[in-house]
Amino acid sequence: MLAPEILAEFAALLGPERARADADTRALYARDETPRSCTPEAVLFPASHDEVAGLVRLALRHKLPLTPRGAGSGNVGGALPAPGSLVVSFECMNRVLEFDPDNRLVVVEPGVVTDDIDRLARSKGLMYAPDPGSGAYCRIGGNLAMNAAGPRAVKYGATRDHVLALRAVTGAGREIRTGSRTTKYATGYDLTRLLVGSEGTLALITEATLRLVPAPERIANLRVCYAGNRAACEAIIRVMRQAVVPSALEFMDRRSIEAIRAYGGAEGLPEGTRAVLMVAADGAHDDVPRQIAALEKALAGEGLIEIQSGFTEEEIARLWTARKSLSMAVKKIAPLKINEDVVVPVTRLAELVEAIDAMGRRHRVPLVAFGHAGNGNLHVNIMVHQDDAEEMERARACRRELVETVMRLAGSLSGEHGIGSEKRGFLPLEIEADTLALMRALKQTFDPQGILNPGKKLPD
Amino acid sequence: MLAPEILAEFAALLGPERARADADTRALYARDETPRSCTPEAVLFPASHDEVAGLVRLALRHKLPLTPRGAGSGNVGGALPAPGSLVVSFECMNRVLEFDPDNRLVVVEPGVVTDDIDRLARSKGLMYAPDPGSGAYCRIGGNLAMNAAGPRAVKYGATRDHVLALRAVTGAGREIRTGSRTTKYATGYDLTRLLVGSEGTLALITEATLRLVPAPERIANLRVCYAGNRAACEAIIRVMRQAVVPSALEFMDRRSIEAIRAYGGAEGLPEGTRAVLMVAADGAHDDVPRQIAALEKALAGEGLIEIQSGFTEEEIARLWTARKSLSMAVKKIAPLKINEDVVVPVTRLAELVEAIDAMGRRHRVPLVAFGHAGNGNLHVNIMVHQDDAEEMERARACRRELVETVMRLAGSLSGEHGIGSEKRGFLPLEIEADTLALMRALKQTFDPQGILNPGKKLPD
Numbered sequence: 070m071l072a073p074e075i076l077a078e079f080a081a082l083l084g085p086e087r088a089r090a091d092a093d094t095r096a097l098y099a100r101d102e103t104p105r106s107c108t109p110e111a112v113l114f115p116a117s118h119d120e121v122a123g124l125v126r127l128a129l130r131h132k133l134p135l136t137p138r139g140a141g142s143g144n145v146g147g148a149l150p151a152p153g154s155l156v157v158s159f160e161c162m163n164r165v166l167e168f169d170p171d172n173r174l175v176v177v178e179p180g181v182v183t184d185d186i187d188r189l190a191r192s193k194g195l196m197y198a199p200d201p202g203s204g205a206y207c208r209i210g211g212n213l214a215m216n217a218a219g220p221r222a223v224k225y226g227a228t229r230d231h232v233l234a235l236r237a238v239t240g241a242g243r244e245i246r247t248g249s250r251t252t253k254y255a256t257g258y259d260l261t262r263l264l265v266g267s268e269g270t271l272a273l274i275t276e277a278t279l280r281l282v283p284a285p286e287r288i289a290n291l292r293v294c295y296a297g298n299r300a301a302c303e304a305i306i307r308v309m310r311q312a313v314v315p316s317a318l319e320f321m322d323r324r325s326i327e328a329i330r331a332y333g334g335a336e337g338l339p340e341g342t343r344a345v346l347m348v349a350a351d352g353a354h355d356d357v358p359r360q361i362a363a364l365e366k367a368l369a370g371e372g373l374i375e376i377q378s379g380f381t382e383e384e385i386a387r388l389w390t391a392r393k394s395l396s397m398a399v400k401k402i403a404p405l406k407i408n409e410d411v412v413v414p415v416t417r418l419a420e421l422v423e424a425i426d427a428m429g430r431r432h433r434v435p436l437v438a439f440g441h442a443g444n445g446n447l448h449v450n451i452m453v454h455q456d457d458a459e460e461m462e463r464a465r466a467c468r469r470e471l472v473e474t475v476m477r478l479a480g481s482l483s484g485e486h487g488i489g490s491e492k493r494g495f496l497p498l499e500i501e502a503d504t505l506a507l508m509r510a511l512k513q514t515f516d517p518q519g520i521l522n523p524g525k526k527l528p529d
Numbered sequence: 530m531l532a533p534e535i536l537a538e539f540a541a542l543l544g545p546e547r548a549r550a551d552a553d554t555r556a557l558y559a560r561d562e563t564p565r566s567c568t569p570e571a572v573l574f575p576a577s578h579d580e581v582a583g584l585v586r587l588a589l590r591h592k593l594p595l596t597p598r599g600a601g602s603g604n605v606g607g608a609l610p611a612p613g614s615l616v617v618s619f620e621c622m623n624r625v626l627e628f629d630p631d632n633r634l635v636v637v638e639p640g641v642v643t644d645d646i647d648r649l650a651r652s653k654g655l656m657y658a659p660d661p662g663s664g665a666y667c668r669i670g671g672n673l674a675m676n677a678a679g680p681r682a683v684k685y686g687a688t689r690d691h692v693l694a695l696r697a698v699t700g701a702g703r704e705i706r707t708g709s710r711t712t713k714y715a716t717g718y719d720l721t722r723l724l725v726g727s728e729g730t731l732a733l734i735t736e737a738t739l740r741l742v743p744a745p746e747r748i749a750n751l752r753v754c755y756a757g758n759r760a761a762c763e764a765i766i767r768v769m770r771q772a773v774v775p776s777a778l779e780f781m782d783r784r785s786i787e788a789i790r791a792y793g794g795a796e797g798l799p800e801g802t803r804a805v806l807m808v809a810a811d812g813a814h815d816d817v818p819r820q821i822a823a824l825e826k827a828l829a830g831e832g833l834i835e836i837q838s839g840f841t842e843e844e845i846a847r848l849w850t851a852r853k854s855l856s857m858a859v860k861k862i863a864p865l866k867i868n869e870d871v872v873v874p875v876t877r878l879a880e881l882v883e884a885i886d887a888m889g890r891r892h893r894v895p896l897v898a899f900g901h902a903g904n905g906n907l908h909v910n911i912m913v914h915q916d917d918a919e920e921m922e923r924a925r926a927c928r929r930e931l932v933e934t935v936m937r938l939a940g941s942l943s944g945e946h947g948i949g950s951e952k953r954g955f956l957p958l959e960i961e962a963d964t965l966a967l968m969r970a971l972k973q974t975f976d977p978q979g980i981l982n983p984g985k986k987l988p989d
Contacts, residue, residue, distance in 0.1 A: 218715075309632075414710050481715075487715045504717070504720070
């Protein structure tokens with residue numbers, strides 16, 4: 070428990086309602102989407118940049134670690150409280166500070182919900198391109214911390230590609246401003262993109278200037294059914310080899326389709342379907358049909374069973390029925406989903422999917438793989454029963470093998486979920502010792518006392 | 530002069546032909562495109578990553594500063610030798626190490642000429658998007674150092690947006706690998722983008738994995754003539770307000786047009802033209818006309834004199850005649866061109882152009898402004914006679930005023946040329962003291978002895 074006189078100092082800074090150490094509040098902020106939990110010493114709710122700067126300085130004085138938190142919707146323990154830490158929840162910093170459609174930018178505090186930014190942008194014909202699956206409730210601060218992405222990344226890039234400038238407070242309590250409001254920048258070191266994806270371990274972001282892009286006039290979808298994983302993976306390569314970049318290229322593997330069938334969500338999927346691609350195109354009204362035709366051409370090939378296109382909202386919704394049921398269908402397999410987010414070059418996807426199949430059989434754990442195949446980014450879900458120690462052991466071994474396979478295929482540990490506490494042990498498999506040492510030195514430069522999100526991102 | 534026994538050590542590493550301290554070689558590498566020069570102690574020509582690692586370690590042992598150099602085509606003194614330094618020229622590291630069109634990437638050494646990368650990409654229907662004006666002779670290492678860009682950046686982004694991974698040697702002699710071959714990455718800290726634009730002050734890049742994009746099937750151009758600067762600037766805002774992002778949006782101001790007229794290059798420009806926009810659209814064959822029509826609509830407005838479109842190579846070449854003559858025309862005004870590369874939000878361009886006009890009159894120096902207006906990025910050329918001390922003094926005062934104006938308009942000191950030795954004194958006008966201190970600390974982390982490109986990027 071935090072000493073009452075220290076809590077009083079935080080309360081003096083933030084007001085008693087926004088510096089809380091009661092058991093209920095602490096319990097509420099003890100977990101994110103990982104199965105583990107750890108109760109923090111207190112929860113702080115700053116409402117402004119100055120309050121963040123103040124609380125970091127107080128934390129420094131008392132050598133108290135801080136665990137920053139957006140919506141707690143991450144699944145690698147990025148917002149899981151470190152033992153003895155104070156949670157800094159950004160939910161009260163949820164103002165849009167400026168919306169400048171003519172310069173295609175918006176300035177937001179970290180607690181703004183991602184979809185709200187997109188909604189605001191659309192009111193002026195613009196779009197905030199990154200679209201994480203949790204967009205309806207996640208907060209932009211968490212997206213910035215993890216370099217979140219989503220289906221549209223294959224065409225538009227990830228969060229990092231849409232940040233122009235940041236305001237932040239380092240672990241040394243220094244207030245910094247990075248980048249520029251301009252769309253070109255060759256002035257200072259690029260601290261902006263360094264902070265994006267640093268998982269709150271270098272600085273606490275208090276304001277972000279985000280780049281907006283023109284909203285497409287229209288979206289169309291294809292649902293493409295294949296006889297097997299390999300046929301679908303070959304089609305992915307063909308799509309990425311031609312000129313039309315889809316605005317989504319999502320893959321569901323054989324086990325995903327089996328899960329959907331078992332759940333009863335496969336209505337409309339033709340018999341023999343063992344892998345599905347969901348493909349989207351967006352752009353000008355008159356140009357989308359041309360794109361769809363080019364994509365259909367690339368998607369056709371050996372093992373193709375059916376292509377269905379959807380141009381209206383209803384048609385699109387119908388095509389997505391099976392995909393939408395996947396999340397619930399997977400939960401039927403086993404209560405706990407260990408969600409591994411991995412990424413490989415697109416041409417290695419077939420090998421990855423094949424290896425996943427084999428390792429699931431070998432370790433006797435159900436593996437369901439789906440995700441953003443246009444980026445080579447798969448979410449591999451290991452479905453387990455948390456109270457079955459032997460099964461959990463097999464799941465661990467399987468996870469280790471998955472990571473090693475990804476390394477062998479020149480891939481990366483995380484495409485969009487980040488490292489958090491759950492994957493940091495694997496980092497030395499991907500990042501060489503000297504590079505890792507440099508990353509640690511950077512951490513030390515930004516946060517000399519190590520108070521910002523300890524136990525995350527970098528291995529001990 | 531470098532002590533012969535030290536030169537011998539470098540010669541033992543690189544071979545005597547690639548470690549040279551003769552007067553001729555040293556003189557050849559004494560300058561870049563800035564008017565100043567400084568003769569280095571020696572010039573080193575490494576041919577591999579290992580040789581770069583070896584020479585950095587030798588330089589560390591002897592406490593010798595290194596000045597990295599691409600083609601020497603920069604104009605802010607980025608490759609201007611620091612006093613007492615050894616130039617590291619990357620011209621012998623000019624191999625394409627890998628071309629992987631299916632994964633849309635290419636791995637190159639820093640000495641490869643930029644346009645050669647694009648040419649290689651086009652052989653497989655791809656494109657390397659950044660297109661600096663010096664593309665025919667500049668080297669990718671220099672582009673990476675400066676975060677170079679060009680006209681296409683308005684649609685495709687700058688160098689930084691097209692780098693997936695780097696191999697490099699830090700100032701501490703550590704060999705690092707950053708990023709990943711994958712198009713999504715949420716694993717380590719983003720050292721890749723930190724190194725891009727760091728002007729060789731943090732690490733020497735020895736390999737770059739570059740992202741390629743589908744090459745457009747077709748390009749079309751518009752030449753748009755306006756009655757004055759303000760009318761053109763208003764049109765720029767209208768273009769950036771609608772959905773079609775042009776693949777170039779270039780501006781020439783009133784003084785540019787006057788210079789072209791005086792030079793005799795204005796044939797075909799209608800009478801009354803006092804500002805010109807060159808606009809491009811690219812994409813699928815059947816979609817480009819739609820884009821051009823949308824752009825024409827946005828470009829029309831008060832002060833428009835004429836829009837001409839070009840769809841064939843000949844038509845396009847004809848439209849560019851006036852623009853192509855600008856460089857030579859400007860040289861007629863005065864022998865020395867001080868090229869200031871500044872950037873402001875697009876909506877502030879009109880104010881910037883007006884202020885440039887006023888400050889040119891007030892300081893009695895000819896200012897010619899043109900550039901990548903879709904990014905708010907102008908090259909402001911102060912035309913002077915280097916031997917006229919009084920005029921040079923006025924030019925300096927004018928340059929200072931230009932920078933202060935850009936700061937007032939929420940702009941940045943450099944859009945694409947970088948800071949080098951020539952602009953670093955201005956950095957404190959843009960970057961706050963605490964942020965600058967952090968940048969210095971980063972420099973110290975990467976290069977503790979300060980041997981990499983001293984006297985560049987950061988102010989003393």
